[in-house]
Amino acid sequence: MTLPVAQSEARRRRRIQLPSRVTLANGIALVEGLAATILSLILAVVHPPWLVIGVAVTTGLVYGALSSQAAQKFLPLADLRQPFALHAAFSWVPTAALALLVALATSRWSLSWGRTFGAWLVVSPIVLVALRVTIYRQLAKMLARGQLQVERFGLIGDADSIARLRADPHIWQQGGQIVTSLTLPEGLSSALPGPDIIADFARSCVEKNCQHVLLIGDLESIEALSNLVAPCRPYALNVLLYPRSVVQNGKISLVDTVPLGSVNSLRLLSTPLNDTGRFLKRSFDVGAGALALLLLSPLLVAVALTIRLTSPGPALFRQERRGFNGRNFYILKFRSMRVMENGRNMRQAQVNDPRITPIGRFIRRTSIDELPQLINVLRGEMSLVGPRPHAVSHDDELSGKFELYAQRQRIKPGITGWAQVNGHRGDTSTQDKIEARTLHDLYYAENWSVLLDFWIVLLTIFSPRTRQNAH
DSSP: OOOOHHHHHHHHHTOEEOSOHHHHHHHHHHHHHHHHHHHHGGGGGTSOHHHHHHHHHHHHHHHHHHHHHHHHHHTTTOOTTSOHHHHHHHHHHHHHHHHHHHHHHHSOOOHHHHHHHHHHHHHHHHHHHHHHHHHHHHHHHHHHTTOEEOEEEEEEEOHHHHHHHHTOHHHHHTTEEEEEEEEOTTGGGSOOOOHHHHHHHHHHHHHTTOOEEEEEEOGGGHHHHHHHHGGGTTSOOEEEEEEHHHHHHOOOOOOEEEOOSSSOEEESOOOSSOHHHHHHHHHHHHHHHHHHHHHHHHHHHHHHHHHHHHSSSOSEEEEEEEOGGGOEEEEEEEOOBSOOOOSSSOOOOOTTOTTBOHHHHHHHHTTGGGTTHHHHHHHTSOEEESOOOOBHHHHHHHHHHOTTGGGGGGSOOEEEOHHHHTTOOSOOOSHHHHHHHHHHHHHHHHTOOHHHHHHHHHHHHHOGGGGTTOO
16 A cells, blocks of 8 residues: 555655654653643642642652553554543552552641542543543544654565565554665575675664664575674664565564574464463452452342243253353353254344343343353353353354454453444344454454453443444
C-alpha cells in the first residue's frame, strides 16, 4: 500500500520528531503528573502551603510513574480499544492513598479538612481520566496520519524487499521512519560488501539519528549476519533481523529471542500469558468468581426453581465443550430449552427458536443462563473472561471454515469475552461473523491484562452491545 505523493509530502511537513517512544511516554507522564500536582493545590484552601506541597509532590510523582507505564504500553499500537481511561482511574487509587498518608502524618483531622480532601478525591480522577482520553485520542490520530516520528531506521537488503518495507504504512503508523538504505543485489544470501562499506553505512545511520539497522533476509542467511553485525558494533545502534518472507507474505512473525543453547533461539510463537499473568488471571477468577457466586446465590436458587416449575426436566444441564489447549470439558448452564442436546450433531440456537422455553428466552437474553459457569471458573475449567467455548461439533465445523479459529484454544474459555462485548455474540452462520468473533478473541489473547478483564466484566454488565445478539 503506497501513499499518494501529496499525502506523503503533507505527512512529512507535519512530522514531529522525538528521540524515542520512552521519551514520548515520559512527556505524557510529565503532563499528567503536573495535572495531578496542580489538582492537589485545591487543598491549600484549608491547609498550610507546606502541607499542600508535600501532598502535591507525592501525588505528581506516583501518578506520573504509573502514567509513564501506561503510555509505553499504549504507544506501540495506539489501540483506543484498550481500557486506558480505566487505567487512569485505577492509578488514582494508590496515588490518593499515599497522598492521604502524607496528609494524615503531617496534619490534624478536622471537618473542613475532611470535606476538602473528599472533594479532591472525587474531582481529581474525573479530570485526570478526561485528560488521558483527550491525550491518547489525539496521539492515535497523529500516529495514524504519520505525524509522530519516534524511531528512525536504516535498511539493508535486496531492492524489492526495501521497496515493500518503505511502502508499508504500518512503519510510520507506529511512529517509525526509514531514512536510509543499503541495497544488496541478491539480498543477504549474496556475496556481501566489504566491512568498510557496512561501517560507512552504520556511520551514516548514526549521523542521521537512526536508532535501528534493519537487516532484511531469510533465516538461512543467519551465518552471513556476523559479517554485517561486526562493522556495526562500534556504534550505538540496534541491529534487527526482519525475515524477508514476512515482507513478501506475512505468514509468520518473530516474537523475541530465548537464551537456549550456545546461541539464542528465535521465538516464533509465545504463550498468551506468562507465569505472572496466569497467576494474576487465576487470582482474579477465583476472587471475583467466588464473590459473584456468593452474592448471586439467591438469584440462582430462584431461577432454578422457576425452571423446574415451568417446564419438565432438570434446572441445570451439562454440555461438552472444547476448552483450553483443545481439552474437552462439561460446561454448566441453566436449561433454557425443552431439549438438552449434547452430541456431535447439534443445532445452534436461532432467532425465535421453538425449542426455547418462555423463561429460557428471558434468561438467554439477560445471560442469566450462563451464571452456573461460575462453578466451572472455580474448578479451573474456565475463566471469567476469555473466548466463548463452543460445542465440540460446532468447534470442528468452524475450525474448517477459518484457519485461525483453533488459536482461540490458546487461552482458557470464558463466561464473557472481548468478542461478546463488541457485539459478536450468538450466530456464526456466515464467514464474516466467524472471522469477526475469532479475530476479537485473538486480539484479547494477545493483549490480555487484569485491567482488560475488569473492563470486559464492566461492559458485560452495563453495555447494551453485549446483549444485542442474544436469543
